[in-house]
Amino acid sequence: MRTASAGPEIERLITLLAKLPGLGPRSARRAALHLLGKRDAVMRPLADALADAADKIRACSTCGNLDVTDPCAVCAAPNRAEKEICVVETVGDLWALERAGAFKGRYHVLGGVLSALDGVRPDDLNIAKLIERASDEAVTEIVLALNATVDGQTTAHYLADKLEPCGVSVTSLARGVPVGGELDYLDDGTLAAAFRSRSAV
Amino acid sequence: MRTASAGPEIERLITLLAKLPGLGPRSARRAALHLLGKRDAVMRPLADALADAADKIRACSTCGNLDVTDPCAVCAAPNRAEKEICVVETVGDLWALERAGAFKGRYHVLGGVLSALDGVRPDDLNIAKLIERASDEAVTEIVLALNATVDGQTTAHYLADKLEPCGVSVTSLARGVPVGGELDYLDDGTLAAAFRSRSAV
Ligand SMILES: [Zn+2]
Numbered sequence: 358m359r360t361a362s363a364g365p366e367i368e369r370l371i372t373l374l375a376k377l378p379g380l381g382p383r384s385a386r387r388a389a390l391h392l393l394g395k396r397d398a399v400m401r402p403l404a405d406a407l408a409d410a411a412d413k414i415r416a417c418s419t420c421g422n423l424d425v426t427d428p429c430a431v432c433a434a435p436n437r438a439e440k441e442i443c444v445v446e447t448v449g450d451l452w453a454l455e456r457a458g459a460f461k462g463r464y465h466v467l468g469g470v471l472s473a474l475d476g477v478r479p480d481d482l483n484i485a486k487l488i489e490r491a492s493d494e495a496v497t498e499i500v501l502a503l504n505a506t507v508d509g510q511t512t513a514h515y516l517a518d519k520l521e522p523c524g525v526s527v528t529s530l531a532r533g534v535p536v537g538g539e540l541d542y543l544d545d546g547t548l549a550a551a552f553r554s555r556s557a558v
Numbered sequence: 559m560r561t562a563s564a565g566p567e568i569e570r571l572i573t574l575l576a577k578l579p580g581l582g583p584r585s586a587r588r589a590a591l592h593l594l595g596k597r598d599a600v601m602r603p604l605a606d607a608l609a610d611a612a613d614k615i616r617a618c619s620t621c622g623n624l625d626v627t628d629p630c631a632v633c634a635a636p637n638r639a640e641k642e643i644c645v646v647e648t649v650g651d652l653w654a655l656e657r658a659g660a661f662k663g664r665y666h667v668l669g670g671v672l673s674a675l676d677g678v679r680p681d682d683l684n685i686a687k688l689i690e691r692a693s694d695e696a697v698t699e700i701v702l703a704l705n706a707t708v709d710g711q712t713t714a715h716y717l718a719d720k721l722e723p724c725g726v727s728v729t730s731l732a733r734g735v736p737v738g739g740e741l742d743y744l745d746d747g748t749l750a751a752a753f754r755s756r757s758a759v
Pocket residue numbers: 417418419420421422428429430431432433
C-alpha cells in the first residue's frame with residue numbers, strides 16, 4: 358500500500374478507496390489518480406454524495422429497506438399489494454428483484470441468514486418484526502426469496518415454522534434452469550429440481 | 559444502472575461510484591451497500607478524504623508530481639540527486655518507481671505520450687519544462703522510463719532528439735526478462751533484447 362512520495366493526503370485516500378469491495382491496492386491507486394484528474398466532474402460530487410447518503414439514508418423501521426424516508430418508498434407506495442410480503446436476505450437482493458420487476462408487493466429485509474458457522478442466530482435477524490407483519494389480517498402470503506444456499510434454506514425452513522401460526526401461505530422461489538443456463542454446467546440439485554417441476558410446453 | 563426503489567440519493571451515489579475505474583454498475587451497488595454499513599469507519603472518512611484531496615492536492619510546477627506542496631516533496635527533498643531526472647508518463651509510474659526504491663534522483667511527469675491515434679502532440683505534454691530543466695548545468699542524465707509501447711518508444715526517440723542540444727546523457731530502462739518471467743511467455747522483442755544485453759553470471 359505504501360506509495361512513498363504520494364504524501365499522507367493521497368495515502369489516506371488510497372487506503373480508504375482500497376476498503377471498497379472490488380478495489381484492491383492497485384486499483385485504489387488507479388482510482389485515486391483518476392479522481393484527481395476529474396475533480397469537479399466526479400471527485401467532489403462523490404464526496405458530497407457519500408456525506409449526503411451517510412447522513413440521510415436510514416433503514417425502514419417496517420421492512421429494513423434503505424431510504425431517506427421511514428417508512429421507505431416501497432412501504433409507502435399506495436399501489437403496491439399489501440397482502441404479499443417478499444422476504445429477502447439483503448437490500449441488494451431487494452434491488453435485484455425490483456430491477457427484474459418481479460414483484461409488486463411489499464418486502465422484508467432479514468439482514469442475513471441463520472448461520473452456525475458465522476454465529477448468526479434468530480435474534481440477530483429482523484424476524485420478530487416479520488412475524489408481527491405476517492400476523493396482520495391484510496397479509497395473505499409470505500414469499501421467501503432467500504439464496505439457494507444451505508444457510509438460506511435452513512433459514513427458510515425456520516421461518517416457515519415460525520410463520521405457520523400466522524395463518525399466511527408461505528411460498529418460495531422456484532428452482533430451475535436459469536435463462537441462458539447450460540445444463541452441462543448446472544449442479545445436480547438444480548437439474549433434479551428443474552426436472553421435478555417440469556411443465557407442458 | 560436503475561435500482562428502482564433505491565431512491566435518488568443512493569442512485570446518485572451508485573452512479574458516481576460506477577465512474578471509478580475497476581467498478582462496474584454491479585460492484586458499485588455492492589460498494590454503496592458496503593459503505594452504508596460502515597458509515598463512521600469508512601463512508602464519512604472517505605467523503606472527507608475525497609474533499610480534502612480535491613482541495614489540497616496540486617501538480618508540482620517543477621516536475622508534474624501530485625502533492626499538497628509546490629514544489630512537491632520529491633523536488634524539495636535535499637537528499638535526492640539533482641543531477642538525474644527520470645522521465646515518466648504518469649504519476650502512477652512515478653509511484654511505481656518509488657515503491658521499487660529504484661531511483662534516488664528527481665522526476666519529470668510528461669502527462670502522457672505522443673499518440674497519432676489519440677491526437678496527443680508535443681505541445682500537449684510537459685516537454686518544454688523538461689528541456690528547461692535538462693538545460694540546467696547541474697543536470698547530467700535524463701533517464702527515460704516510458705512504457706515499452708509503440709507510443710512510449712516514439713516519445714522516447716522524440717525526447718532524445720529534443721534533449722540532444724542540452725548536453726545531458728539520455729538513457730532508458732533496460733529491456734529484459736522480468737523477475738519471475740517465463741521465457742516461453744515472453745514476446746520475441748523482449749527475448750531478443752534480453753539476449754543482446756546478456757551479462758556474465
Ligand atoms: Zn420499508
